Amino acid sequence: MPLSLDTDTKLAAYAHPARLVTTDWLASHLGDPDLVVIESDEDVLLYHTGHIPGALKVDWHLDLNDDTTRDYVDPEGFAAMCSARGITRDSTIVVYGDNFNWWAAYALWVFSLFGHEDVRLLDGGRAKWVAEGRAMTTDATETTPSDYPLVPRDDATIRAFKDDVLAQIGNGPLVDVRSPGEYSGELLHMPDYPQEGAQRGGHVPTAKSVPWKRAANDDGSFKSADELRAIYGDEQGLKAGDDVITYCRIGERSSHTWFVLTHLLGFDHVRNYDGSWVEWGNAVRVPIEKPYVDA
């Protein structure tokens, strides 16, 4: 049985309020047998320093990515990951994480590739929960393994590949959510982040620069529906019927924007290009725009 929806008024103004919960809602539903709470972080140890009571860890490297091919887990891998955590096809999943929910949004997106029906994001993520002084624990979460079914991964609807991006140039909007320095080609990686090995800097021709952070408040929560419409609609000219592709460096920050466009603003067809700049900036002969001029 899916859990009730959060009727918070801020959430109600979004296109798909069912995809988000507030910290209040989560606090009052912890322990519900149909709820599975998942923490998905950038720092692989952070969960172990303390997590929301009952939460289970999903690591993007180890649990969501294939360990050989640069791809996501296959249906067997996904089913095994879910089964080990007691997740059933009917579970209501709430995901939260560090760093503005980047990896939480990424995990939600991967669950969506496998068509998991009821998966929601905790607005504000780990930071907001902690800042509000809510319960955290280092107690291990007990689970009873389930038997999650094998379901195909749908790579066509919300996922874009390099060829899709090539075909998009001149035909539909591309949204580059990286920092201005990465977009211009001045930087080959995020400011203060590791070099992820791109040979070339710049952006995909025609891509708009809309850094992911513009959608977030400083406490980690999403901006209001009106604020988001002003940015992506009025300012950037994106429309709900557009076929949009988002990208960043390896697909985590663009999952955040994918979530904003799809679930908060109700765009029907947004795809996340998970290959992102680490693929594009290394691919031979793909077109690149580079406004930055090296000194």
Place this chain on the structure above:
Amino acid sequence: MNGALPPKLQGIVDEFVEVDRTERLDLLLEYSRDLPDLPERLQGVELERVHECQTPLFVQTEVEGDTVHLFFAAPDEAPTSKGFAGIVHAGLDGCTIDEILATPSDFAAGMGLAGVISPLRMRSVGAIMARVKRQLVERAMA
């Protein structure tokens, strides 16, 4: 002279190898908790940042006679980076310059951590070692 690890560091590597996968994470967490805070005299001082770590980590070396002291700063929200720094600190603080320069920067490859935290994240250790060694070499040449 590359190859052998200083005894304390070898002991830590052995400690990781001897436990199972889950315990390795717990052990890394212990090292993150055991990393000493920066001494007061270094607080507020601009330290060298290890950019290859996904979360902020800063490193400073000091040499007293022939003995090297290592100092690290990382936020509590970055336990993995702190854990790596804690291992390097516990294994190499108090060693000589030559011992540290002779320590293979990829020593952590033999700790059995790649499978529990992913190989990509293991790069941080090499990055820390590279900064430590470079600071020592630069000081020797100054």
